[in-house]
Amino acid sequence: MEEREKERVEALKRYDILDTSPDTAFDRITELVTELVNVPVAMISLVDADRIWFKSTYGVEIEEVKRRPGLCDRVIVQDELYVVEHASKDPGFIGHLAAEGEGIEFYAGVPLTTHDGYSIGVLSAMDMKPGSLSEKGAGALRKLAQVVMDEIELHLEAKRLEKVNEKLEKKTTYDSMTGVLNxxxxxxxxxxxxxxxxxxxxxxxxxxxxxxxxxxxxxxxxxxxxxxxxxxxxxxxxxxxxxxxxxxxxxxxxxxxxxxxxxxxxxxxxxxxxxxxxxxxxxxxxxxxxxxxxxxxxxxxxxxxxxxxxxxxxxxxxxxxxxxxxxxxxxxxxxxxxx
Known part of the structure; x- marks a missing residue:
């Protein structure tokens, strides 16, 4: 389990997306989650070794929290849709920071899974009152989680292209022997x-x-x-x-x-x-x-x-x-x- 977790964190680091600037592509997704699932709060969470960093949030302002046993861990371990309909009556929800601090009652989370099978984060929908997730809502959440991963993959590819372009520019601009302008x-x-x-x-x-x-x-x-x-x-x-x-x-x-x-x-x-x-x-x-x-x-x-x-x-x-x-x-x- 420890080895798998180490590999999972390495997979997250590979995408080089932690602590990056806000991105409207991700913000549109969290906003869409709230509309399709009919909740006031949605988050794209990336689970690092010792913290949970939020790439995008809708309905709440938060950048990161210290990682500890809770919902994100449950979603990542189960590697499937996880739903809590009434948090204050669910023993599994006790101790979760958002539930205690923000009064979250309804929670639905889908893992963000890489092409090689590592869950690096969670797309979640939340409400301050008890609720349920319809089949249609569950399907929308799963599809949007795939869209999030597509955007993360695009981010990685853009980084790779940027490095390639930098190398090409260096090759065409700088003298290979001395490093000064050619x-x-x-x-x-x-x-x-x-x-x-x-x-x-x-x-x-x-x-x-x-x-x-x-x-x-x-x-x-x-x-x-x-x-x-x-x-x-x-x-x-x-x-x-x-x-x-x-x-x-x-x-x-x-x-x-x-x-x-x-x-x-x-x-x-x-x-x-x-x-x-x-x-x-x-x-x-x-x-x-x-x-x-x-x-x-x-x-x-x-x-x-x-x-x-x-x-x-x-x-x-x-x-x-x-x-x-x-x-x-x-x-x-x-x-x-x-x-």
Whole structure:
């Protein structure tokens, strides 16, 4: 019995529905119960290990109660429709919290049963006066319990789809090696930031960043070490990127930062901070001999549209790229602002 109860609670947790927000789909069901069974109170109860949590209630406001032997347990154990017509005269009802606290006299409950046979909760109808449940009412309660389970299954499926969509979005938006925005995503962000720059009349600065002598790192230490260097550079740069900015990997060892709002002066300050965070501390990577410290620097080219917010994306990137080339030509580990 203890093992079965453990499995039942695990089945409930699998649906990930406890403590979720109110849902009109469930609220419509409890309201419908009161109309079809002709009672003032209806509840959708989910029975956890030590509490009973109410997904929906009609006619009474309650979120949860401590679980103890009572009606919900009876319904779950019997795994079938359970009816109490006159609670105050029914010994089996004594000690039930709702009966003592709210004066419930009539109770009818149907288990909410999963496709693999676990009763995870109860759909119940209640009244403050004695009553009875007709065959038609019993049939309606059973069918509505199935509808509740259908909604719970839909909730679970929606959660699964949400996770799948999150994975797909991550795959199409983020670079698989570094976790920063991929090329398509950061270019898309560029167009959005350009439109924002024009609309808000604020400057946008584009920083193109390249790891210096990266081919040499690959040639001397191999591509596995080279990949680790790219990941660590991306991690450091991303950590020091402002929340309002967009940062992504264009290709290989080249990255792009969209600083907005930011004029040339602000962009140069940002770039110098990024350059320093790479140059000041060697990148420690693992190789066959153990750990290896590699001194890495970056070069940065900057272009700002502060003089003209209607410039084309291709032009902006071309000028930032030319500024980057100038940084390389002048000895690397430096910043060039196109002017």
């Amino acid at each position: 090329r398509d995503a950061v270019l898309s962000a560029l167009y959005k930031k350009m439109a924002l720059s024009d609309r808000e009349d604020e400057a946008l600065s584009v920083l193109i960043i390249d790891i210096d002598h990266f081919k040499q790192v690959n040639d001397e230490h191999g591509h596995i070490v080279g990949d680790e260097v790219i990941r660590e550079v991306a991690k450091r740069l991303d950590r020091y990127t402002r929340e309002s900015d967009d940062f992504g990997r264009l290709s290989g060892e080249e990255f792009m930062l969209l600083a907005y709002p930011s004029d040339k002066k602000e962009a140069e300050e940002i770039a110098d901070r990024l350059r320093a965070v790479i140059a000041e501390e060697p990148i420690s990577v693992s190789n066959e001999a153990g750990r290896l410290d590699i001194n890495v620097t970056i070069s940065i080219g900057i272009f700002s549209n502060e003089a003209d917010h209607l410039l084309k994306a291709r032009y902006i990137m071309h000028k930032a790229d030319e500024a980057l080339f100038e940084s390389k030509r002048e000895g690397r580990n430096r910043i060039t602002v196109w002017s």
